[in-house]
Amino acid sequence: MIKVEGLTKRYARTLAVDNISFEVEKGQIVGFLGPNGAGKTTTMRVLTCFLPPTSGKVNVAGFDVLENPLEVKKRIGYLPETPPLYPEMEVVEYLTFVGKLKGISTGDINRRVDEVMGRCAIGDVRDKLIGKLSKGYRQRVGLAQAIIHNPDVLILDEPTSGLDPKQIIEIRELLKSLAGDHTIILSTHILSEVEHSCERVIIISQGRLVAIDSVANLTNRLRGSESVALEVEAADGHPNPTEVQQRLEQVAGVSRVVMKDSKNGRLSFEVESLQGRHIRADLARSVVNAGWSLNELRALGLSLEAIFLQLTGSEQKDEQKDEPKEQKDNQGDKQ
Amino acid sequence: MKNVLLICRKELKSYFASPIAYLLMAFFALIFGFGFYTAARDFVRFSFQASMMGQSQPMSVNEQIIRPLVGFASTVALFLVPMITMRLFAEEKRTGTIELLLTSPIDDIEIILGKWLGAMLLYLCVLGMSALNFAMLFLWGTPDLKPVLVAYLGLILQGGVLLAVGEFISTTTRNQIIAGGVTFFVCLLLWLLSWFTAFDSGATASVVSYLSIVTHFENFGKGVLDLKDVVFYLSMIFFALFITGRSMESLRWRS
Numbered sequence: 117m118i119k120v121e122g123l124t125k126r127y128a129r130t131l132a133v134d135n136i137s138f139e140v141e142k143g144q145i146v147g148f149l150g151p152n153g154a155g156k157t158t159t160m161r162v163l164t165c166f167l168p169p170t171s172g173k174v175n176v177a178g179f180d181v182l183e184n185p186l187e188v189k190k191r192i193g194y195l196p197e198t199p200p201l202y203p204e205m206e207v208v209e210y211l212t213f214v215g216k217l218k219g220i221s222t223g224d225i226n227r228r229v230d231e232v233m234g235r236c237a238i239g240d241v242r243d244k245l246i247g248k249l250s251k252g253y254r255q256r257v258g259l260a261q262a263i264i265h266n267p268d269v270l271i272l273d274e275p276t277s278g279l280d281p282k283q284i285i286e287i288r289e290l291l292k293s294l295a296g297d298h299t300i301i302l303s304t305h306i307l308s309e310v311e312h313s314c315e316r317v318i319i320i321s322q323g324r325l326v327a328i329d330s331v332a333n334l335t336n337r338l339r340g341s342e343s344v345a346l347e348v349e350a351a352d353g354h355p356n357p358t359e360v361q362q363r364l365e366q367v368a369g370v371s372r373v374v375m376k377d378s379k380n381g382r383l384s385f386e387v388e389s390l391q392g393r394h395i396r397a398d399l400a401r402s403v404v405n406a407g408w409s410l411n412e413l414r415a416l417g418l419s420l421e422a423i424f425l426q427l428t429g430s431e432q433k434d435e436q437k438d439e440p441k442e443q444k445d446n447q448g449d450k451q
Numbered sequence: 452m453k454n455v456l457l458i459c460r461k462e463l464k465s466y467f468a469s470p471i472a473y474l475l476m477a478f479f480a481l482i483f484g485f486g487f488y489t490a491a492r493d494f495v496r497f498s499f500q501a502s503m504m505g506q507s508q509p510m511s512v513n514e515q516i517i518r519p520l521v522g523f524a525s526t527v528a529l530f531l532v533p534m535i536t537m538r539l540f541a542e543e544k545r546t547g548t549i550e551l552l553l554t555s556p557i558d559d560i561e562i563i564l565g566k567w568l569g570a571m572l573l574y575l576c577v578l579g580m581s582a583l584n585f586a587m588l589f590l591w592g593t594p595d596l597k598p599v600l601v602a603y604l605g606l607i608l609q610g611g612v613l614l615a616v617g618e619f620i621s622t623t624t625r626n627q628i629i630a631g632g633v634t635f636f637v638c639l640l641l642w643l644l645s646w647f648t649a650f651d652s653g654a655t656a657s658v659v660s661y662l663s664i665v666t667h668f669e670n671f672g673k674g675v676l677d678l679k680d681v682v683f684y685l686s687m688i689f690f691a692l693f694i695t696g697r698s699m700e701s702l703r704w705r706s
Contacts (some may be wrong), residue, residue, distance in 0.1 A: 187556075194550070198547045201546075202461075203546075205464070217552075
């Protein structure tokens with residue numbers, strides 16, 4: 117459905133996107149993950165024909181973005197980072213305007229407007245001025261605008277930013293219901309977002325492709341080493357922190373123990389395992405066998421920050437130290 | 452064509468949803484009404500004096516009231532146009548709605564024409580306020596209709612040129628104040644060109660004065676319809692809209 121080959125986009129002085137290639141199959145939901153300024157928005161803008169690529173070939177729904185922009189635009193729904201809304205319009209009026217702009221015939225327009233208002237749950241504000249809507253409603257009107265012409269490809273730039281948790285769940289459900297006959301690319305910098313709604317992830321950093329893989333593979337690979345939060349109860353200064361720390365360090369498979377906090381008779385630690393080792397059971401046993409009371413033992417999820425440190429950070433280090441290894445890593449990413 | 456009207460309707464809606472349209476119409480009605488009152492009062496006073504002195508030749512309403520007022524309207528237009536055009540693209544660029552327009556399956560030229568047409572219609576609404584005053588002349592007097600119509604045609608064409616120039620300037624910035632300010636200076640400059648060469652002759656002078664908006668309006672003001680002037684205005688409109696299109700294209704490449 118979407119085929120990007122060697123896409124490069126250069127602004128006057130900066131290289132925003134550097135030789136990115138990827139493909140997206142029909143009906144997939146793909147997450148576009150990256151820190152701010154990584155080139156997510158630029159890539160999306162090229163896909164939507166808002167910006168022309170500096171070099172490279174971009175094919176959407178069978179049409180080239182440079183040769184057949186009108187055909188591509190007909191088949192694309194786009195929600196930019198800030199929803200493109202006219203504050204002086206009412207919701208119905210706005211959606212009707214966009215619908216006509218996207219080429220929906222006059223006969224179908226009312227039906228389509230009602231349908232997307234139902235899907236995005238904005239029927240209760242249909243006659244309100246967009247300027248008076250809350251951020252959550254605006255975001256949903258923006259989404260309604262993107263799907264009004266039932267496009268083959270949906271491109272959403274941070275669709276859940278500014279929404280409350282309940283609305284985020286609703287949007288996720290909506291996206292899932294849209295997948296299948298729509299191909300969806302959504303950008304985000306929140307990992308859980310991708311885990312919940314996407315099948316595949318494309319990670320970019322500083323304009324370059326860092327990883328492209330299925331969500332399951334990626335999280336498995338990244339969670340090769342385990343990180344555990346552990347809390348031990350201490351009464352009257354017993355056990356003392358160094359004693360606990362030493363005991364934890366002796367557990368097989370532990371690579372590092374960090375003392376986090378000790379107050380109100382609670383000692384909390386963060387324990388990291390060696391690559392591929394499961395240490396939670398051994399940790400618990402070790403604490404209990406020593407006669408201490410274990411208050412908490414919890415696996416820590418990897419945050420996006422940690423993933424970037426692993427994926428992008430290590431790459432940067434390699435860049436400085438040895439070139440060949442970095443290339444090997446990159447090849448590994450592409451496979 | 453359908454898309455042009457769609458954009459045009461959207462623009463008009465924006466103008467009339469905000470106070471800007473009503474404000475422009477009200478101020479124009481007020482200022483033009485004041486000019487009309489002054490001109491009509493003096494006309495009545497002088498023609499009364501003339502008949503008292505036994506001069507049989509009646510004074511011309513067209514020459515004494517309508518012509519100076521039309522000239523006045525063409526000057527006021529210089530001030531109106533920047534206020535109408537400054538938001539056309541600058542606002543869409545600032546709020547990000549330009550992304551909606553540029554990623555929709557319509558041509559750039561349809562957006563440009565639609566916006567220009569919307570601005571034109573608002574300009575006509577504002578200008579229409581003056582027709583109320585002239586209608587009174589026709590109710591109680593017998594002025595010639597044809598020169599009035601020619602003068603209005605001139606006002607419309609001149610407005611068309613200035614609005615197209617303003618639209619072009621609006622594509623170059625995301626700041627409405629800058630768009631409005633620059634448009635105002637360019638309008639003044641186009642107006643001043645006729646002064647620059649008022650007492651000159653020769654090739655340069657005639658080229659410069661040819662480019663002045665005002666020079667071409669003079670004939671319309673007199674009620675003379677000259678093809679040369681119509682062609683000038685139409686080609687200026689075409690040229691300004693053309694460079695607006697170029698500017699929009701460069702917007703994609705630069706952004």
